[in-house]
Structure formats: C-alpha cells, structure tokens
Amino acid sequence: MLLSPDGVPFKQQHATEFVKEERLLLLCGRYEGYDERIRLGIDFTEVSMGDYVLCGGELGALAVVEATTRLIPDALGHNESAVQESFTQPDLLDHPHYTRPEEFRGMRVPEILLSGDHQKVDDWRQQQAAERTQQRRPDLLNHNNKKET
Secondary structure: OEEEEEEEEOOHHHHHHHOOOOOOOOEEOEOOEOOHHHHHHOOOOEEEOOOOOOOEOHHHHHHHHHHHHOOOOOOOOOHHHHOOOOOOOOOOOOOOOOOOOOEEOOEEOOHHHHOOOHHHHHHHHHHHHHHHHHHHOHHHHHHHHHHHO
16 A cells, blocks of 8 residues: 555544455655555555645555454454444444443433443434434545435
8 A cells, every 4th residue: 555645535444454465564665665666566555644735755654554453353452342433334433432431520421322222222322322423523424425415
C-alpha cells in the first residue's frame, strides 16, 4: 500500500480487507512524495489519511496498522469489541458508552442500560448511534443517500 494524499480516503472497510491479507507492505513517502516510477512500476493500493499533507507517511502508516491489527481475532481480548463501534455499521458513529458509578456529578447512566433487557439495550444503542451520526457527522448519512441514487 502506498500512503499518499493522492489516494482514496482510508476507511474502516480498508482495514477489514487488509486484516485478511497474509502480509502488508506500507510505503511511506517523504516531503515531495515518491518517484513516479514507483507508482507506475508496482501495483499498489494508494490511500490517503485525509485532505492534508504531512512531512512523511509514517503517521498514516501507524494509523493503518492500528486500525488493522485491532481486527485480528483476540487482539482486543474479546472479538465482539471490534465489531460494535464507529464505522463497523456502514457510516454510523458509535453509541455513547457508560461505566460505573451509575451516577457521576449528577449525571446518571440511562435507565435502559440498567434494565437487563438486551433487545431494548440494542435498540437504544442503534437509535443513539443514528442520532449521534446525524448531529455530529451528517455527511456520513448524506453519503449513504448518494450511494442509493
């Protein structure tokens, strides 16, 4: 893989595909990028980490490695951990998370999460993910609508 601002935007789906590979080769450019003959002579997937330029591709490579290795079975300790988070459902952010104590500085964990009703908890999480995406990243939802047309 060639890390370059010219590439397609790196997405979670790339990491999902990369984790299936036996090995990955990440090439990081420096300052002005690559000798064009590299691009022309070798068949690479070319990805960009965003619409900005860094001094080199090392930080982008680190992001690719992080996003990919966490999908390796047992890397996170529980295989479901990597399945239930932002962008694992196409273009939805993750739902809010809560820990103990049940009340912190006057803010309580939503009662539904304490109910023990797994279906209602799953429904709540899905609704919260959709609302959070609409509020914080509506571009993701608009992107989905454009795909369908």
